[in-house]
Amino acid sequence: MGLNEKPLSTLHEKASYDLADFAVPTGREEAWRFTPLSRLKGLHNGKAEVTGQALTQVTTPAGVTAEWVGRGDPRIGQAYVPADRVSAQAYSAFEKALVVTVPKEATPDEPIRVEVRGGGLDGATYGHVVVKVGPLAEAVVIIEHQGSAVYADNVEFVVGDGATLKVVSLQDWEDDAVHVSHHHAQLAKDATFRSFVATLGGDLVRLAPSVSYTAPGGDADLSGLYFVDAGQHLEHRLLVDHSQPNCKSNVDYRGALQGERAHAVWIGDVIIRVEAEGTDTYELNRNLILTDGARADSVPNLEILTGEVAGAGHASASGRLDDEHIFYLQARGIPYDQARRLVIKGFLGQLIEKIQVDEIRERVLGAVEAELAR
């Protein structure tokens, strides 16, 4: 397959299934300028040996099917076309894809679990997952990443008419892991998509969640939380492409950073195309910089090509802990360290409360508390 037609939007990258259509990035490209390429371990330039080990296990509740299929399967690549070099690399190199199907009107009462466990840093591994949710079905997917790996993958969420899909993706890697991932959600008429991303571990994680709509009435909420420690590079790149009328999107990503060369990157691209009248969208990124030597880059881009929007806004703020908050708590006898933890937990907690899976909410809270205790 060749290149897709280049869309009018300047935010949308070219898309192709063919690795050869993407030049090896140099770091000067807009899409790569924040990413330390030298730490990608060859994921971007074809030099990574495909000898890595990452074991993916899936658990499905009754009524939901999971299959490992070859790349010829027609359900692969239906919703998503890779839009950068590493994504295309992963697409061209995965061995088997996992296809999870939630049938029409099914409402499994347990989450679908996908566990990716890295087995080391020798060589890279590539993955591909498709989650198809039939019309009016409602499902929860939990994707967990643990261990050490050099891992690139594409995950497609295909959400049918009137269906609801809630996804929690936990990047709980060891501190040496490298992970480049694309999550793409395609929303049919009146579909609802809820994504919660929590990135805590890894040496370099670059996760790009994107959303597209195939019909009116779609509603996407993308939340994310990251806690960046010394030396870590955690990057989230969002793209919401409103190409249909009367759809909604809401993005809320928040992070805390501490330590030398802790680096967070957040890019929030929202396109409202000419035909997407009645769009309602808001995106927010906030970073709490806890120590010197940490850096947050936050770039919201809102490209509005129609005059008829219901609402469109964005906000981005990065700053230190507020001395007045700490003073107020300390003035009530609460020691400094505890006051600081309360305020940081408060800042992230408003997001964590949005996680609708109790067990995962507790785990994320626990992980944040563990980070704060370091």
Add this chain to the structure above:
Amino acid sequence: MSTLEIRDLKVAVEDKEILRGVNLTVKSGQTHAIMGPNGSGKSTLAYAIAGHPKYTITGGEVLLDGVDLLELSVDERARAGLFLAMQYPVEVPGVSVSNFLRSAVTAIQGEAPKLRQFAKDLKSGMDSLAIDAAFAQRNLNEGFSGGEKKRHEILQLELLKPKIAVLDETDSGLDVDALRVVSEGINRFRATGETGVLLITHYTRILRYVKPDFVHVFAGGRIVEEGGAELADKLESEGYEQYTKASA
């Protein structure tokens, strides 16, 4: 029996001298009112005693029962028995009132309160200050009206039971009903006779509800006149002008 002693306190903000030698002693069982025009340094005094990092002590001492408060961190001062009701309580996103109050009571008492007892104290405290029970689940001061913030400060006062309370313009911005509720709270706190109150105010109105034993007039960063409750009446009729002119 406790004593707060402020001796020749001098304070600067960003290299600008604001307090120019304040002397004041507050003992338990006493209520001292500090009255003065805007900008005279009343909040500076309150914040400096509490240890706000923006205020630099350039001279003098503050002792609570002989302990030098200026050597202590903000939280240590609070645990030593000092309380400051803020003129402008800050909003703290994501920290619930109940979590905040429980953390504060635990810190002050040195151990976590029994849950049932705490819930009971909280409920009766909120009831008597006419604070809706739903506030416990709200984020600290977030979206509170001015009056709600002030009532919430007094709730903390009653729960934390300090030795000495500094109340910075707790009355300003309150309508008469709220003022009465807040004053009753302060009077409950005073009723034991074991606590001292330093009541900072711009207006004499609150002094009709909370009777002071001493009134100090503050102007130009120092106390310029002292007297009993009758001094407030004089200020009521004559205003601050004579003092602001004298201190300028």
